[in-house]
Amino acid sequence: MNIALLGSGFIARFYAETLHAQRRTDRIITVYSRNADNAKRFADDYNLPHHTDSMEEAIHHEDIDVVLISLPNHLHEPAVRACAEAKKHVICTKPLGRTAAEAKRMLDLVEEAGIFGGYLEDLCYTPKFLKSMESIRQGSIGKVLWAKSRETHPGPHSDWFWDMEKSGGGAIIDLGCHCVEISRNFIGKHIKPLEVMCWADTQVHPIEAEDHAIGLVKYANGAIGQFEVSWAFRGGMDLRDEVMGTEGTIWVNSFLRTGFEMFTTGKGDGYVAEKAEVNKGWLFPVGDEAHELGYPHMFTDMFDAIEQNRDPLETFYDGYVVNAILDAAYKSAETKKWEPVVLKDWRGDTADSYEKEFTSYDDDYYLIKEELLPNGDKKLIIKHKTTGEIVQKTMP
Numbered sequence: 163m164n165i166a167l168l169g170s171g172f173i174a175r176f177y178a179e180t181l182h183a184q185r186r187t188d189r190i191i192t193v194y195s196r197n198a199d200n201a202k203r204f205a206d207d208y209n210l211p212h213h214t215d216s217m218e219e220a221i222h223h224e225d226i227d228v229v230l231i232s233l234p235n236h237l238h239e240p241a242v243r244a245c246a247e248a249k250k251h252v253i254c255t256k257p258l259g260r261t262a263a264e265a266k267r268m269l270d271l272v273e274e275a276g277i278f279g280g281y282l283e284d285l286c287y288t289p290k291f292l293k294s295m296e297s298i299r300q301g302s303i304g305k306v307l308w309a310k311s312r313e314t315h316p317g318p319h320s321d322w323f324w325d326m327e328k329s330g331g332g333a334i335i336d337l338g339c340h341c342v343e344i345s346r347n348f349i350g351k352h353i354k355p356l357e358v359m360c361w362a363d364t365q366v367h368p369i370e371a372e373d374h375a376i377g378l379v380k381y382a383n384g385a386i387g388q389f390e391v392s393w394a395f396r397g398g399m400d401l402r403d404e405v406m407g408t409e410g411t412i413w414v415n416s417f418l419r420t421g422f423e424m425f426t427t428g429k430g431d432g433y434v435a436e437k438a439e440v441n442k443g444w445l446f447p448v449g450d451e452a453h454e455l456g457y458p459h460m461f462t463d464m465f466d467a468i469e470q471n472r473d474p475l476e477t478f479y480d481g482y483v484v485n486a487i488l489d490a491a492y493k494s495a496e497t498k499k500w501e502p503v504v505l506k507d508w509r510g511d512t513a514d515s516y517e518k519e520f521t522s523y524d525d526d527y528y529l530i531k532e533e534l535l536p537n538g539d540k541k542l543i544i545k546h547k548t549t550g551e552i553v554q555k556t557m558p
Contacts, residue, residue: 258481260330332371
């Protein structure tokens, strides 16, 4: 694929490092930046044949197959609109929009134009996440009951993140979009999210938006998705997921503590890892950040999907659903109540509730618990299906 990259900041460089690494055939042909000097510097750094401070020029470049949006949140919609008008496939960094209404307009634009729309949710492409999803599909942990995702760090790199109008919010819109989509995948994206309870506050930074939040998302099948996000966490970037099912549990640590630890007096002056706050003492580097964060798998899926005329694992529609859940989270943070997830376009299961299934011990009893005791006895706790009587049985 020949790519037009819109944006030249932190995430754009992560994308470029990924796309031009390890002899990949997908290449950035042109880069657009609102600052002409930044565009030239970026083009020089990555040996690009073209650069511009005109978005229209980048999108309409004759050799371009797909447009990659890595712009601030408030510029996503105009960029998607320009791609739709030019009939150019588009892939967009997270979050898709600042609100569900904005995301829905972008979804409609790509679908009406008949172009590809891919949602760049990198944390749903990490090797550990993909392996976890395969285990869940195989039934290894049974029905997922609870999925918790955490992303916390000392705060984002660029000024626009801290501007509520440009970003659409604070830690919830920036980090919660990751966590919500991770939980949606674990629980099942066809399962309808019903309502959200959220606490949010501005605890540390002199900004209008929240820098810390915790939320619960209730799904139609009874599962709960939980997100924990913060721009006030000290010590680097912490990415963790936990999934609890009827038959097992998954714990994933994707960043900060990944098995690579190093101590230094600080004599060197090198880069450690994204959001690392210090470069001396005990450090936790990451061997290949782009790979650990899912970028290679993400772009492979996107470009394969375009060539194969199929949906990618993460679509503009997914981005819209995430924004709708985050809208409910923001409202709940204000009202202190469970708030409904408003989805004007729902494409999954229509059921708002599901039958609960309990494990049978025999025709007359449900099995509550089976346990092996220290003396070797097996204890069973069972419940009569008709009378409700709970019975304990011990077998030597």
